[in-house]
Amino acid sequence: MVNKMSKGEFMFKELSEGPQGVINTLEQARDEVLNAKKLVEEKSLLKSFIIGSGTSFHASVFLQMLLTKFTDLHVAAIPASEFKEWTPLVRKDYFLIGYSQSGESSDIVEAVKIANDKGILSISITNTPGSTLTKISTRAIVTRAGEEKAVAATKTFDVQLAAALMLTYSLTNKDQNKIRKAAQTSEKVLQLGEKIKEIAEKYKESSNAFTLGRGLAYPIALEAALKLKEAAMIHSEGFAVREFLHGPVQLVDENTPVLLFVTSEEGLEESIKALQKIKQYNAPVIYVGPKSYKAKEYCTDFIEIEKIDDELMPIPLVKAAQLFAYHISVLRGLNPDKPTKLSKVVTY
Numbered sequence: 001m002v003n004k005m006s007k008g009e010f011m012f013k014e015l016s017e018g019p020q021g022v023i024n025t026l027e028q029a030r031d032e033v034l035n036a037k038k039l040v041e042e043k044s045l046l047k048s049f050i051i052g053s054g055t056s057f058h059a060s061v062f063l064q065m066l067l068t069k070f071t072d073l074h075v076a077a078i079p080a081s082e083f084k085e086w087t088p089l090v091r092k093d094y095f096l097i098g099y100s101q102s103g104e105s106s107d108i109v110e111a112v113k114i115a116n117d118k119g120i121l122s123i124s125i126t127n128t129p130g131s132t133l134t135k136i137s138t139r140a141i142v143t144r145a146g147e148e149k150a151v152a153a154t155k156t157f158d159v160q161l162a163a164a165l166m167l168t169y170s171l172t173n174k175d176q177n178k179i180r181k182a183a184q185t186s187e188k189v190l191q192l193g194e195k196i197k198e199i200a201e202k203y204k205e206s207s208n209a210f211t212l213g214r215g216l217a218y219p220i221a222l223e224a225a226l227k228l229k230e231a232a233m234i235h236s237e238g239f240a241v242r243e244f245l246h247g248p249v250q251l252v253d254e255n256t257p258v259l260l261f262v263t264s265e266e267g268l269e270e271s272i273k274a275l276q277k278i279k280q281y282n283a284p285v286i287y288v289g290p291k292s293y294k295a296k297e298y299c300t301d302f303i304e305i306e307k308i309d310d311e312l313m314p315i316p317l318v319k320a321a322q323l324f325a326y327h328i329s330v331l332r333g334l335n336p337d338k339p340t341k342l343s344k345v346v347t348y
């Protein structure tokens, strides 16, 4: 059906539906989140692997950071396909959290089956009710983004981030309603569409790009790089900001845009050294974050986003990244709904 639509119609529609998906998930998945929390508490689970592939792996990294920052759990995010190599010898206290929008990717389904065989309990977070993953895991949280048709995941990533926040807030007895603010701010980013399109126009011919983020913006940098690859066919890599100084900066020049994702002024301060270095080699920096005078010194283009709590910022930040990738894709004459070499669900 995708072919009958104009190029990118699904991706644009779906990324626009993200904020409502976040609200729907918040309103409709609370009991499932509560059941997941009860499992962790009643079974005294203390350590977890969080697994996913592609975009779902980036959500896993976000959840890893939240649980590490705000709870006593010891967690490690790893690609679902690698789980077999990491399965702990001592299984007591361990559980698995598996992210998958489809609930059908072979890598995640196989990983949960391995966990089941070894007696490791699992919580899945999927956007597809009734999917294999919901059936084989111990508990399932079903996000409510609605069906996603474009190959490039957008709204389903938004709700994966929301589910991470819900689970963390539930485990720490915080008010989950705060997450509404992230959805509202993400909705405001959608209104910046024209501005983001203008910036995309400037960089549409780029062959390479880098995406950087620190702290909770790091998984967003990873996700932005993936969106640019699959939707816009730009070779892009995401890094933690200062990691960029440890080798990759060798590749920047005036034709290499660098997208910088920032959750707070403090995060920016920690990034100044890297920005100075990037500026030295004339690479244009596209700043995505809360209004900052300091950023004006080092950055070329600005997508300014209302400042909300740090841990909520990734939801609006990624909306800017999705819009940027979408516009570049369409401006390059590509169809981001159906990249030629990809399928929506990777099975083998």
Ligand code: AGP
Binding pocket: 053, 054, 055, 056, 099, 100, 101, 102, 103, 104, 105, 108, 151, 152, 153, 154, 230, 343, 344, 345, 346
């Ligand atoms: C996302 O834009 C990609 N199409 C891809 O990386 C995807 O996230 C990955 O294949 C995992 O899919 P899943 O979430 O359905 O398991």
